[in-house]
Amino acid sequence: MRVLGMMSGTSHDGIDVAVVEFSETEGPDGGVLRARLGERGSVPYSPSLRADLVAALPPARPGLEQVCALDVRIGQEFAAAAAAVGEEYDLVCSHGQTVFHWVEGGQARGTLQLGQPAWIAEATGRPVVSDLRTADVAAGGQGAPLVPLLDGLLLAPFVERGLTAAALNLGGIANVTVCAPGEPVRAWDTGPANALVDAAAGGIDRDGRLAASGTVDVKLLAALLAEPFYARTPPKTTGKELFHPGYVDGLLDGRVLRPADLVATLTELTVRTVADALAGVDVVVVSGGGVRNPVLLAGLQRELRARVVLSDDLGCPAGEKEAVAFALLGYAFATGRPGNVPSCTGARGGRVLGRVTPGRSGLPATTRSERWPTALHLS
Known part of the structure; x- marks a missing residue:
């Protein structure tokens, strides 16, 4: 399975993309996950979007109209970045852009990532996994880190x-x-x-x-x-x-x-x-x-x-490592595996992360697997 991972982090400067082809084989000490890195890079946000995004971040208190507009505009720029990828892929996993992480008393109460995935699904025809942090928060976790x-x-x-x-x-x-x-x-x-x-x-x-x-x-x-x-x-x-x-x-x-x-x-x-x-x-x-x-x-x-x-x-590019990580989280979703690590986030247990927006090709083909491979071979 080929997954396009997409990520924009807390620097809010653009969209990192990475296509990763995943396959699994059995090894002497457990399964081996093989990950072939394909096309990857970074696409800057348009100056106007970045300026409006930064202006809406804390301590600013944007109105719902601004949040709605940013959700659409970020989704459209993610969609354009995904459509510009020249390599074929089966599934998109989009982290989107975190605009607020609600923490009280050291506990995450909620988290908000913008970048409406329907625009990506429409532009690429592929199903899109998004909203990857909320399930961990609902299970008592911090929703982060997911890498x-x-x-x-x-x-x-x-x-x-x-x-x-x-x-x-x-x-x-x-x-x-x-x-x-x-x-x-x-x-x-x-x-x-x-x-x-x-x-x-x-x-x-x-x-x-x-x-x-x-x-x-x-x-x-x-x-x-x-x-x-x-x-x-x-x-x-x-x-x-x-x-x-x-x-x-x-x-x-x-x-x-x-x-x-x-x-x-x-x-x-x-x-x-x-x-x-x-x-x-x-x-x-x-x-x-x-x-x-x-x-x-x-x-x-x-x-x-x-x-x-x-x-x-x-073997993992420093600039696009998190995009590779979200491609892996997309693969985890497609194979029915937990994407969080409870000892890291504090969640009550492992959870399959994300929700899917169908593309024109329908839903991703899923195959449930019992456990994660124990080794990773990057190429």
Whole structure:
């Protein structure tokens, strides 16, 4: 089965796409999932949509008319991105765009992803799996992270060698998956990665030039590190509901920093919070937009007492890893398997994630399977 995975993360800069062909074979120690990576890439949002989307995010309080319009417009841009893919696929799995993650008292109460899937189904003729987080939230989970399904398979070879390994995604928010020998998989959001940096830079400082020209402000860094979220016990999730563009203003006490110093401080915040979360890990596999920031990567190399590698080294493209993960979640839906990992989200048990919008070709052909393969071969 070929699945087109589609994802837009908390940086809100565009749509990552990846076609993955899945097949299964039996191995000596269990099933083997083979995943052939096909066409992949990233499609930027149109400037007008991105501007309207960012303007509607917390702490803004958009009206229903704005939410409805964004749902349609995001769906249309996802549809155009899917229709532009030149490779054939059987099923689309669209994460859409998270615009709100409702958390109270450390517990997720709801989550909202926009990007009406009917537009994708109409443009491609293929069935579309969407709304992948809600079933986990209804089962008492955080609804995130969902990438541990892929991460657990990617990290398995390290664990088999007796190592504790982590997958780190540096998007708008940083999230980690940790796999240790003989222990359940754990995953959680560690805090901001690019979200506050991008807001302070007035754009995207992926190459780290602004941070490299600045000096860390010790007073602001201490205030940032006092955020109660970091001390909470996983599983935990966060987003721009907390780490929004105005978050830093209340911590400056009227002081004005040079933009370069502010960005350098916020970059160091990501380094420190990620390093604290990954203490004791032997190997860290990094992906996401932050891998292009040499200041951020150098800081992680400095603070982490671990081998740091890019997910590309494991055959999974760092820029589109989450699109690959959502292709896998689409395959999980099609085979009737749980897509969440309860030890990571806190859900009461495994749940088949998503709902399907039929395409012109009807519903996806489904085959129920009892358990997940134990090994992943990427090519």
